[in-house]
Each structure stands twice: as structure tokens, then as C-alpha cells.
Amino acid sequence: MKKEILKYLKLFLGFFVCSLGIIIIIKSDLGFSPWDVLHQGISKVSKLTIGQASILVGSVVITLDFYLGExxxxxxxxxxxxxxxxMDLILYLxxxxxxxxVFVGIFMMFLGIFILSVGCYLYISTGLGCGPRDALMVALTKKSKFQVGTIRNFIEISVLVAGYLMGGYAGxxxxxxxxFxxxxIQGVFKLFKFDVKSVIHRDIKSEAILLKEYIVNR
Known part of the structure; x- marks a missing residue:
């Protein structure tokens, strides 16, 4: 059980580090992320708010993740x-x-991307499941001969182009x-000698079984 607790602590540390990286990117004041360009673009061609567009995209992506076997x-x-x-906590503090x-912004942008990449390593390496967008990256990497960095760049550029064509703002x-x-992400994964293709994530059903076994055996 101690091992599981440490795994969840690592998961939440990863979430916090990811959030910090995202806020640093936002505070660089150099433009939206590719996914937010997509959300804004969908909002412009529909009656959805940006928040609703984000939920819609997340739902579609997580369905695709499941279809791809993640x-x-x-x-x-x-x-x-x-x-x-x-993210809200960091903004509040x-x-x-x-x-x-501009130069400070560019430095903050690259720093934020690096910190976000470290956060992705921390939480993905626990094997407890990925967020919708990261799960898509992992699924496509496992099913292709391309490296994780190439797959991530392909996804980011694709959603950026799609969002821009629908009227989203790109800076x-x-x-x-x-x-980048x-x-x-590929550099950080190599730094920690982490092969994303080797990770077999536990699903919710498996975790429920483990919890039940722990309770029964106490």
C-alpha cells in the first residue's frame, strides 16, 4: 500500500508541475497554446463557449484514446x-x-515548456492513466514507428492549423x-530514461480490484 501511496503522490506532483508549466507559458504573454487556438476556433464557428469547446474536444479525444486501446x-x-x-491555485497565489x-516572454515560454515536460514525465510514468491529450500522444507513439517528440509535434501542429483555419488566434x-x-518532452523522457511505449496503464476496473483486495486482506 505504501508503494501505491507514493505512486499517487508522484501523480499529483506531476499534475502540479504541469500546471506550473502551463501558467508560465500563459504568463509569457506570447499567445494561446495550440489546443486553446482550437477551442477558440470551434467557439467562433459554433454557439459554444471556449470552455464548452474544451469539454467537447476532451470528450472526443478521450473516446479516440479508448478506441486506440489506451x-x-x-x-x-x-x-x-x-x-x-x-492552475487556479497558482494564479490565485x-x-x-x-x-x-518579448525576450523575457520567450525565456518564460521555453521554461514553461520544459517544466510542463517534466510534469508529463512524472505523472505518465506512474502508469495510472493519462489525460485525454497526453493519452493520444502515448497511443499514437505505441502504434507507430515514430518517436514521442515527433508524434507530439504532429498533434500540436495539427490542432493549431485546424484552430487557425476556424478563426482561432495564433501568436x-x-x-x-x-x-518545441x-x-x-522527448528530451525529458530521454533524460529520465523513460520509454513511454513500455508503460501499461492500469484502468479504473483494475484499480477497483486492487483496492478491494487490499480491503479484504487487511
């Missing part, structure tokens, strides 16, 4: 809840200053995020 675990559900919660210039930071997130 397991939906507790980490998948907790990701949806706590990434946003930690106001611990990340807003960029006061310098958006392009940087689309081009995959490179940074």
Missing part, C-alpha cells in the same frame, strides 16, 4: 480535475509574474509551443 485510469479522470484546480518584454508563443513541446 486505458482510461484514475489518472485520466484526476488529470481533468486537478490540472485546472492547480500570484507566484508567476507576467512577462514585461509567436503558439508557434513556439507547437514546434514535442522536442522538450
Amino acid at each position: 486505458r482510461i485510469g484514475s489518472g485520466s479522470i484526476l488529470n481533468i480535475i486537478f490540472i485546472g484546480t492547480f 500570484d507566484i508567476v509574474p507576467l512577462s514585461n518584454g 509567436v508563443g503558439t508557434v513556439i509551443t507547437a514546434l 513541446t514535442g522536442i522538450f
Whole structure:
């Protein structure tokens, strides 16, 4: 049980680090992320709000993840809840200053992408399930001969182009995020000697069985 507790602590640490990276990217003040460009684009061509568009995209992506054989675990559900919660907490504490210039913004953008990549490693490596977008990256990496960085860049650029064509706003930071997130994630995974193809995530059913066994055997 101690091992499981440590695994969940690592999961939540990963969520917090991801959230910190995202806020640093936002505070760089250089543009939306590719996924937010997509959400904004969908909002412009429909009657949906950006928040509703985000939920719609997340639902479609998690369905696609399931179809591609990626397991939906507790980490998948907790990701949806706590990434946003930690982002709100970091914004409330106001611990990340807003960029006061282009060069500072570019530095913050790359720093944020690096921190986000470390967060992805921390929580994905627990094997407790990925968030919808990261699960898509993992699923496509497992099913292809391409490296994780190439797959991530393909996804980021694809959603950026789709969102832009629907009227979403793309800034310098958006392009940087689309081009470099995959490179940074692949570099961080190599740094920690983590092969994403080797991870077999537990689904919710498996975790329920483990919890039941623990309770029965106490």
C-alpha cells in the first residue's frame, strides 16, 4: 500500500508541475497554446463557449484514446480535475509574474515548456492513466514507428492549423509551443530514461480490484 501511496503522490506532483508549466507559458504573454487556438476556433464557428469547446474536444479525444486501446485510469479522470484546480491555485497565489518584454516572454515560454515536460514525465510514468491529450500522444507513439517528440509535434501542429483555419488566434508563443513541446518532452523522457511505449496503464476496473483486495486482506 505504501508503494501505491507514493505512486499517487508522484501523480499529483506531476499534475502540479504541469500546471506550473502551463501558467508560465500563459504568463509569457506570447499567445494561446495550440489546443486553446482550437477551442477558440470551434467557439467562433459554433454557439459554444471556449470552455464548452474544451469539454467537447476532451470528450472526443478521450473516446479516440479508448478506441486506440489506451486505458482510461484514475489518472485520466484526476488529470481533468486537478490540472485546472492547480492552475487556479497558482494564479490565485500570484507566484508567476507576467512577462514585461518579448525576450523575457520567450525565456518564460521555453521554461514553461520544459517544466510542463517534466510534469508529463512524472505523472505518465506512474502508469495510472493519462489525460485525454497526453493519452493520444502515448497511443499514437505505441502504434507507430515514430518517436514521442515527433508524434507530439504532429498533434500540436495539427490542432493549431485546424484552430487557425476556424478563426482561432495564433501568436509567436503558439508557434513556439507547437514546434518545441514535442522536442522538450522527448528530451525529458530521454533524460529520465523513460520509454513511454513500455508503460501499461492500469484502468479504473483494475484499480477497483486492487483496492478491494487490499480491503479484504487487511
